[in-house]
Amino acid sequence: MLAVIVVVLLFASFGLLLGHAARRFRVECEPIVEEIDALLPQTQCGQCGFPGCRPYAEAIAEGRADIDQCPPGGEDGVKSLAELLGVEPKPLDATRGETKPKAVAVIDEPVCIGCTLCIQACPVDAILGAPRFMHTVIAAECTGCELCVAPCPVDCIRMEPVRETAATWRPPEPAAAQP
């Protein structure tokens, strides 16, 4: 009888101790959403079917979306997501669009009528302008999401690939060794 009581008391005290420790020393780990969001290219283009990278990250975390829906992230993006989530990498979902080289939006300024529709469409506030005044794109802030192209009533926005400069130039890799 005594043995039973001792064991029960011991177990109860360990349980309390562990319960307390779990609360007292809880490690604030970075939620998985943050980690997924950090791997996404933050283009905010919505090609994944969600209104931005963060909502897509949340959808992946909750299992509502697959990892192959982000064309700007490309195959590398899928690979790193697969690595993070411990799943098999897969090819990009071609219906979502294709991976393009980085581009920025350019407004043909004489044609612009100042309607502000592109300003409302831009997810990162990269377009500057006022009603009935010419608008312009702040190239350094533009993510190349193309969301401003469709709403323009006079089709004065086009996407231009980012030109390589001496500052962004990458040295080429040497040719592969001949066996």
Add this chain to the structure above:
Amino acid sequence: MSVFKLWNFPGGLALPGHKEASTRLALRAARVPERLVFPLLQRDGRNATPLVAPGDRVLKGQAIAGGEDPLNPPLHASTSGRVRAIEALPLPHPSGLADLCIVIEADGKEAAVEFEGIADYRDCAPEDLRRRIHEAGIVGLGGAAFPTAAKLAPGRRRIETLILNGAECEPYITCDDSLLRHRAAEVLRGAAILRHMLQAEQVLIAVENDMPEAIASLERALPEARGENVAVVRVPAIYPAGGEKQLIRALTGREVPAGGLPADVGAVCLNVGTAAAVSRAIVQGEPLISRIVTVTGRGVRRPRNLDVRLGTSIADLVAQCGGYTDEAERLILGGPMMGLSLPRDDLPITKSANCILVAGRGETVGPRQALPCIRCGACADACPAALLPQQIYWYGRSEQLDRALDYRLFDCIECGCCDLVCPSRIPLVQQFRAAKGQAAARQREREQAEHARQRFEARQARQAREQRERADAARRKKESLGKAAAPEIREAIERAKLKRMERPSTTGSRTAPTGSELQPETTDPMNTYSSRQWR
């Protein structure tokens, strides 16, 4: 000279110097060209801001580009003339890409701004001297072009040793050698000023032991620097003894930590040319507008050292050295080990250009067919940074960038020792440069993504706030209407409601049109916008 205890650094190679050719003729000032080009692109992709506009008249020594950024010292016009244009021209950069340059047409008058020197630097606070050095546009003249003023701000770290680097270890290059031969006194004056600024205990001037004339000239001038605790140290001619970390290791026995600065081990290392430029900037008040450049190689007729105005074209320098010989095969900016191959010769001399090597046949190792790595480890033995080049190469090739970074890719100084000893003739350094470029591009992408994320979130927060405010305003309006309405108004509203209920019966089958039917959906963006505005 006392016997100085030297330490060994790992790896390194004893290379044939090839230095006699360019030291046979004495140092001479190059002629001032008619057209000078100043690239705005500075170190680490920073761009200097132009301070002049096309058409402006500029004086020799006038600042033409720059700003307050301590890591971006100003550029100065190296002769008087007129700014002809600020346009995109090809740069002396491995990419061969064009970028903005200030083009000055010289007028040949050499009209200079008034230079104001300081009579006695000891009266000046180090802070004041540092500002002057920044304003004089002085950067490291050894080749890396790191801003000198930034190097001279070690913070709280105590500096014991100031090292002046005259160990010109790369073959062919002799610009420091000829500087020491002809202007040793200036270097020593610079040493005294720098020592005062850093409050360093001792100054060591490191010279390779295969530069006897330079050592003799320094020793002749040494009595001038009495009381400054200056010593001339001969270091063995082992490439790359003149690398900053290697030299500090050889002289002090201490190793600069990875990712750290020489100041972390109590040392500051500057090129001898930089010390001479500091002396000119403080004593004469003259900004950095010229530097010594070695023009050498079998591809040039009369190899020599020239004191060159910044902005002079390489073609002009080669012409002053008798032009190209028939043997000329490759044009290299820098030395045969670390230099970069140039596709053309109409490129300007910048602050970092120390040597123009016009290589003849067999003088440099050109592109070659690599064989597979046999993992012999010769590269690891030769590496002066004690890295494992074969591993970094492997990870770089297989696109495992993180592993390459773990193996300290960024501690590679790109000296080229591994390339030279590799029995499979693998272009290792080229691979490392490519991997570094990839890592830098990835870092840039991450920073841009983070920036975009912040802007996206800020916009979302703003939209949520605006919606809340609109809802609040609508509610307040409703409440105030309900409360403050006078009895007459309420009666009027009641009457209107009654009327509306009666109307269908009186008008028969006609129903009141709704708003959406009255106003067909508008496609005119102006209308959409104004209706949104006035809602």
